[in-house]
Amino acid sequence: MVDPEFFTPYMTEGNQMYSSGGNISHKTKSKETIRPKSEPKPTLDEITISLFQQNSDPPYMTNTPDYYFPVELLKSNWFSKASANARYNMHHIVSHKVTLDFEDSPAILMGKTYYPRIIETNQPINKTDGELGYKEFIRDFSQIIWVTYRSGFRPINRLKGSEKQHLKVLTTDAGWGCTIRAGQMMLLNTLKRHFNYEDNFSLLETIQENLMTAPFSVHKITELGVEFDKLPGDWYSPSTICHTIERLISKNPIPNFKAKVFMDSVIYRDQLISALVDIPFETFDCEESSEECNDCFEKFLAYDWDASILIMLPVMLGLKTIQPEFHSAVKYFLSMPQTVGIVGGKPRSALYFVGYQEESFIFLDPHLVQKVCKSNESLRENQASYSCSSPKILPICEAESSMSLGFYIRNKEDYVLFEKLMEAGKDQINGLITLKTHTPDYCRENYQHPAQNEGDDYIIL
């Protein structure tokens, strides 16, 4: 049906371009640049610029038609782009209260508080100098990178089993990629903070579907997702996307940047510090077998490090919806300066929560199908399609209980502050997230659980 060449990306391994030492290789070998090892690692900007400039062939895949939807694919896809967009654009209209009403109470966005003011008269209420108001809110909100469904992209093959049985060809992620999109939003907005970028362009390049070398595209994510039993086209859970992001970052190292997922709502300080200072965490073990050990915590703080880290915490806050006692916790997390949002959602659809107002989340919604960008120029022209200036809200009580919290810790100072805030917010957090100094034995790779059988079908824990 389709020429196999069509599916072959120019580069199969994204890690070549970020490899430490900066050996940036590309398809055109003659133009390969080799950096000596002593030179500093390339910044993201340098890396992405190099993707375009050193190659005579355009790295973008340009031969996909505008709407790549042959009839046979439409039949095999369980829904078409048209119906997807109708469905997803409609659901905003039918929801009762969707846009942010700024007149009554302060809104919290990515850890910052914005105070209300009466817009008509432009008179601030309770607003002193240096405080953020409505204008700043809209400005900062539209600077958050917004990633949506795209259509017409380089085909992804949905293959199953060891024989690679061909199930489907996907050219859009409409209907299945929303958790991936929410994850991309979290990753990109974290990197934006990490690199202190004003202009999002080079970050957006890293997720371009038709850019073969883009390290964080849907294509690269679904390729890795297979490791977590997710085929392209499968729905991801908030924890799967976090693990995929962790793997993506370890495959495509970014200078001074780490990503780590902590399961079971516990942050182990030894694992965190070991990722930051690049020492195996077993080195931090002490004689005391306790998980809490203040001496060791002090020891950790004696280390110095330059790296920043993205911490991702998949949590479940109720059976279907969030239990009332955890409302204050999620609100507290979103008000911490280290927050990079939450990959969450409402039943069946993922959203990216970036803040809250009173009892509602403020979110960015990936459920809009847009056309893929096919070249550097087309991305420049359509850069606005990656930002959203109309904040929408969702009552916390209607949100899905599975979600992944994201925190970005810039440096040691920031880590100390993070620890203080987690301690100070104990009452709000309500035991949802805890920090422990040592990883218990049973959470370690080589742990052998002793067989304990009682005879009466009981297992003694």
Place this chain on the structure above:
Amino acid sequence: MDSKLDSINLQQRKIECQKIMQSHPNQIPIILENDKEINDSKTMENRFLVPKRFKFQEFIFNLRKNMNLPKTSALFISIGGHLPALDKTMISIYDEFKNPDGFLYVRYSSESALG
């Protein structure tokens, strides 16, 4: 409720519970029920004895290692339709949620996938 237990009436369950609690005075008898989506009952026993002093978090960790769950899989346990706070002790959860037969029924549920 667990299918194995449906066939046994309340009185029998009570007797069984008392027996096991007498022989293990510092433990709580727990019965684990699967949620619809996860089904690996063949790989795990569903009756546990958990020390009273355990925190809920400790219980989850111990369960995880018992189930041989991959490190990347999420494991969420609910009791009586509710997710207890992680730092609650098992005895306080038991007092609040125990079944009339004396067992504590807990349920493990999978994380929701979103499209």
